[in-house]
Amino acid sequence: MPIANPMPKGAWLHRETDTVLGILGTAGDIVSGYFAKDTDVEFKNIDEPVTVADRECSAFITSSLRNAFPNDGILSEEEPDTTERLSKERVWIIDPLDGTQEFVIGLPQFVIMVGLALHGKPCLGIVLQPTSGLVYIGVPGVDAWVHRDGCTLSVRAGHRDELSRMRAAVSRSHLTALMETCLDDAGFAEHKRIGSAGLKAGLVAEGRADCWFHASIGLKEWDVCAPHAILEAAGATVTDCWGRDRRYNQADYHLRHGVIASNGRRHAQLIDHISRVCADHGFHRDNGFA
Structure with missing residues (x-):
């Protein structure tokens, strides 16, 4: 599954992008080989x-x-974590599936998803959907791209600037x-339930949705790093549910304050709305969803 690099040669992080796209071509084949087949499933916890x-x-x-990058740190969902990455300027943050x-259900x-964090x-960010070949690529300050049906x-x-006209992507x-209360009270024009943080972020990045939020415990750095880069590169805004910037390569990789991503037009209003609903449910800025 070869994936072409849309960045101009010589651009910042061109080599890194080229390398990751090559890696993901093979990784996509690995995952696709197991899809829709009887595969043993274990559970790290109940869900x-x-x-x-x-x-x-x-x-x-x-x-x-x-x-490819022996001096960089790595944080991957399915690999043992070590403190070595905390001393690295550059850290690759990976969600392999x-x-x-x-x-599992076909x-x-x-x-x-593969993201690269520099000083946090x-x-x-690069996201690949292996069975369709859909790819999202983003380098903040450079550009964001989607590769679909052979075209990049x-x-x-997007530009929708009223909550009543906005389309939300949720889990x-x-x-x-x-989160259902957040959806109901906001009065969004519509919402779409879809698997994968990467796919929800991609919808916002290309203007097919206007916001994505996850107001709950459970997110880790590998769920959000690559999507964050793509969203920011596409001109979107990404914070936690109380409006603070996200930082990566932290000792505790749990994102206990959730995430809100939007086209930026009404981000402050979204924060006010979602943080108020959180408070009504007993969740506050200091402790988040811990």
Whole structure:
């Protein structure tokens, strides 16, 4: 599954983008080889399945990145974490199979995500949906792109500037009562439930949705780093549910304050709305959803 690099040669992070796209071409083949087949499923906890596809994909991506960039740190969902990454300026943050629940039931709403954080800020994100070949690429300050049906186009977040006209993307498998209340009270024009943080972020990045939020415990850095880079590159805004910037390569990789991503037109209003609903449910800025 070869994937062309849309960045001009000599652009910042061109080599990194080229390398990751090559790695993901093979990683996508690994994951696709297990899709819609009888695959053993284990559970890290009650709602976190893991399969051989997750583990094989993770092992391939991490070993390939270590060979290509031996001085960088790595944080991957399916690999043991170490404190070594905390001393690194550059850290690759990997979700080898985002949307495992959907993968397991044969629903193609899953992706492979690779992000690069520089001094804690997301500077490159690439998301691949293996069975369709859909790819999102983003380098903040450079551009964001979508590759679909053999065509690669630059993308920008949308321009809808009233909540009543905005379209929200939310979780298919982790939609809590709190998030349902946020949806109902906001009065969005519509909302779409879809698996994978990467796919929801991609919808916002290319203007097919206007916001994505996850107001609950459960997110980790690998769920958000690559999407964050793509969204920011497309002109969108990304914060936690109380409006603070997201930082990566932290000692505690749990994102206990959720995430809000939007086209930026009414981001402050979204924060006010979602943080108020959170307060009504007993969740506040200091402790988040811990």
